[in-house]
Amino acid sequence: MRISVFGLGYVGCVSAACLAGMGHEVIGVDVNQVKVDLVNDGKAPVVEERIGELVAEVVGTGALRATRDVREAIMGSEVSLVCVGTPSEPNGSLCTTYLERVTEEIGAAVAERGGRHTVVFRSTMLPGTCLNLLVPILEKYVGGTAGVDVGVAVNPEFLREGTSVKDFFDPPKTVIGELDPASGDVVAALYEGLPGEVFRVPIPVAEAIKYADNAFHGLKIGFANELGAVCQALGVDSHQVIDVFLADRKLNISPAYLRPGFAFGGSCLPKDLRSLVHAAQRADVSVPILSHVLPSNADHLQRAVELVERTGKRRVGLFGLSFKPGTDDLRESPLVELAERLFGKGYDLRIYDPNVNLSRLLGANREYIETRLPHLAQLLADSVDEVLDHAEVCLVGTKDPAVLSALPHGDSPVIIDLVHLPDADARRAEPGYMGLAW
Numbered sequence: 347m348r349i350s351v352f353g354l355g356y357v358g359c360v361s362a363a364c365l366a367g368m369g370h371e372v373i374g375v376d377v378n379q380v381k382v383d384l385v386n387d388g389k390a391p392v393v394e395e396r397i398g399e400l401v402a403e404v405v406g407t408g409a410l411r412a413t414r415d416v417r418e419a420i421m422g423s424e425v426s427l428v429c430v431g432t433p434s435e436p437n438g439s440l441c442t443t444y445l446e447r448v449t450e451e452i453g454a455a456v457a458e459r460g461g462r463h464t465v466v467f468r469s470t471m472l473p474g475t476c477l478n479l480l481v482p483i484l485e486k487y488v489g490g491t492a493g494v495d496v497g498v499a500v501n502p503e504f505l506r507e508g509t510s511v512k513d514f515f516d517p518p519k520t521v522i523g524e525l526d527p528a529s530g531d532v533v534a535a536l537y538e539g540l541p542g543e544v545f546r547v548p549i550p551v552a553e554a555i556k557y558a559d560n561a562f563h564g565l566k567i568g569f570a571n572e573l574g575a576v577c578q579a580l581g582v583d584s585h586q587v588i589d590v591f592l593a594d595r596k597l598n599i600s601p602a603y604l605r606p607g608f609a610f611g612g613s614c615l616p617k618d619l620r621s622l623v624h625a626a627q628r629a630d631v632s633v634p635i636l637s638h639v640l641p642s643n644a645d646h647l648q649r650a651v652e653l654v655e656r657t658g659k660r661r662v663g664l665f666g667l668s669f670k671p672g673t674d675d676l677r678e679s680p681l682v683e684l685a686e687r688l689f690g691k692g693y694d695l696r697i698y699d700p701n702v703n704l705s706r707l708l709g710a711n712r713e714y715i716e717t718r719l720p721h722l723a724q725l726l727a728d729s730v731d732e733v734l735d736h737a738e739v740c741l742v743g744t745k746d747p748a749v750l751s752a753l754p755h756g757d758s759p760v761i762i763d764l765v766h767l768p769d770a771d772a773r774r775a776e777p778g779y780m781g782l783a784w
């Protein structure tokens with residue numbers, strides 16, 4: 347199929363490259379010229395396992411190219427995948443501005459193109475957004491009826507940053523919210539050949555499933571971290587506890603997101619929980635469990651600050667800055683928040699994150715760092731050794747092999763383990779080892 351992908355961020359870039367890898371002809375569209383140029387040069391605008399090689403390959407064969415020109419993309423495709431961002435507004439509600447704008451642009455181009463084009467929304471949005479907000483915009487610009495003159499579907503994305511290419515080719519499930527069967531058929535054809543169950547459901551159900559997933563993931567992480575903190579306080583090995591807990595598959599527990607570790611963050615879980623709780627409050631629905639997941643997460647982050655304070659040392663190293671290992675994504679990263687708290691308390695900090703450094707070199711996240719995190723940019727080190735030479739205490743928030751192999755044993759520097767290091771059991775006997783994830 348000939349496919350346009352709107353938004354070349356984490357979801358759009360991975361979707362575009364993987365669909366091109368499956369044999370489709372894909373044109374990516376982004377308002378950001380840096381991302382368009384990177385893709386056309388055969389480089390991925392995000393750092394992810396396997397994505398660099400895949401983009402180089404599919405751009406090389408001509409299966410993927412990028413443009414800023416919406417009209418050109420729509421003229422050359424039968425289906426559009428919308429993957430623009432839906433961040434939080436300051437009050438926690440969902441920002442739909444980018445979705446509205448791109449829907450207008452696509453609608454105007456579809457009107458010019460003629461023939462049936464199907465618009466598939468992959469961005470996360472609250473139930474009702476597609477039918478009540480976006481479909482009327484599309485119908486106005488197309489000058490026709492959705493489900494008749496223009497196809498509409500919602501197809502939420504379940505990738506996890508860090509393993510997103512693998513997740514695309516082996517999805518936990520495929521959810522197709524369809525306005526009409528023909529629109530659903532188009533989405534089903536896109537993914538033909540991929541494993542996993544396909545669920546064809548009404549559009550608001552598809553929108554809501556994504557929130558069910560992300561709210562539950564946040565809840566699981568919060569549960570595992572609180573359990574870990576209590577176990578640690580009582581002198582119990584929480585990983586032994588969780589190993590046995592998870593082995594009980596009769597209760598059907600997936601181990602994903604259920605390991606005591608560091609606080610969660612990123613561009614999805616916090617903002618999706620915020621907008622879900624905001625929507626519940628607006629509807630006068632009491633949701634005490636959901637509304638306490640983010641405060642629980644904030645308490646967990648504070649525990650890491652307190653561990654540093656307990657050491658009494660001032661020169662601190664931080665390994666990892668992105669919101670989790672395997673990605674360069676800094677949005678709502680708990681490690682950024684941790685770095686800011688330590689910086690604000692006057693600690694002499696150095697930070698090393700190889701993925702963030704690589705992305706900065708490529709230019710992909712340079713603007714984000716320069717505009718949002720200029721106070722941290724000056725603390726970024728070029729190597730593991732630079733941090734180790736500086737630090738009396740090291741916080742380890744990544745499992746990057748280069749970092750793991752360089753971490754010393756003994757009592758100096760003090761190692762504060764945020765990720766349950768592979769050799770945590772051996773290190774526990776060492777005087778300089780502390781952890782959040784014992």
Ligand code: NAD
Nearest residue numbers: 353354355356357375376377429430431432448469470503
């Ligand atoms: P992102 O911010 O990385 O990418 C969005 C891209 O859209 C940006 O490159 C931006 O320049 C571009 N854009 C904005 N307006 C545009 C327009 N009018 N035309 C073309 N491009 C435009 O966002 P993301 O992390 O890829 O997330 C996208 C959506 O998918 C969000 O709704 C998010 O909640 C959801 N989601 C994200 C993940 C994830 O792991 N990141 C997973 C599942 C779902």
